[in-house]
Amino acid sequence: MSYTPLPPVPEEYKVLSMMHNIGAVTPERSLTPDELAMWTGIDVSTVRDCLERLKELGYVEHIEVSGAEKYIVTKVGIMKVLTLYS
């Protein structure tokens, strides 16, 4: 029986893990898509696509801080990230 080679870690999980490592797990450290793009070096449209997918999966949450669109990693998102590291 042949098996497919291991897939790379999906792009959205890379964004999720970077958000987590930056510390965007509480509202006061939440990040805008632009800030995330700057931190991660990923273009902002890709970041937005990833955030949409992560939001659907329940791994990030969209919040508004002073009228700005910001994102934080949820508890389930933190658990997901930690599986990448162990």
Place this chain on the structure above:
Amino acid sequence: MITWEYPPRVVGGIARHCEGLAKALVSQGHDVHVFTLDFPGTPDYEESGGIRIYRTRSEVGHPNFLTWVLLFNHFIEKRLADVSRLADFDVLHVHDWLTAAAGISFKHFSKKPLVFTAHSTEHGRSGLHIPDSFTIDGFEWWSTFEANKVIVTSGAMKGEVCGHFHIPDNKVEIIPNGIDPSKYDGSVDKGAVRARYGIQPHEKMILCVGRLVPQKGIEYLIHAVPILARRRPETKFIIVGDGWFRDHLEWVANTTGHRWRITFTGFISDWDLMAVTKSADVLVVPSIYEPFGIVALEGMAAGVPVVASQVGGLTEFVEHDRTGVLTYPRNPESIAWGIDHVLSNLGHAEWLVKNAREVVQKAYSWEAIAKKTGKVYKEVAGRKEQT
């Protein structure tokens, strides 16, 4: 005790291990302080069952994984230094490489002995294929080098750690993982639990629990589904857990032609995990790398027949056809055979369960594990600090 995961921050077995060990150490009269990372909704300090838990927030973050690790170690080290003004620790116990930098620094600062538990190695987990893995491997070597004593959870891990890091045999102590069998004592409405996961009364529920990562071998279990279904069309598979590999595993499940038999639950609560484990007909642990395999031990305590890969620490408590069934790793045919073997003879399965429970109660209670760990603490605390 210094650990990157501690409940409710639970990733794999380390959080459960640290919690079980800490509780049992406290019950044996030790004063236990746990230093760990924060988790949303938890206080930065609490006392729980006599355990003092310090959750530290990393005030600075960084997208790079290893930089983040060094940063949180820095903040844990600061917290250790603060608390040490009021508490005089006798021994530092670090669990895995992730918090080793803080532990090693604090060892030199405090002149206290260091115990390091190597729960697994990067070499075993994923091989050394990328630069980050070499760095992690280096951290793991450094931890074993600096430790006054290294604890591993199985003979297989001892061989791996001594061989790979070239450390002397007498520096490494085998102390297995423990579990609390009493958590399975309560009654559960198995029919209701099974119904919740779509299992009809005449169907067999095959359970697999673990992080959805390649080393857990779940891909091979999924490939075993159509093989087993030919012999046993009444089987359904429940896969509990989550991880970065989940999308791939769901894709593999879609290719089997039996997707409807397979349910991925994602993360579930502790109570649900206990209930679903007690309600299963077979627990499968298809790992390709497993330093210990606490999931199998949980299944044995819960009274479920266990079918496990013949790898690592699993072979040290799953005795083939006496306390469970061992199958070849990376081999769907063998996994299907193992499940079928259990389902084919329910009297034999009950005998396996009875033997397994006896083994769990005799050798894997937290009380026994804490006693062994306490002996290690005593031994290193009695020595003059080596720097």
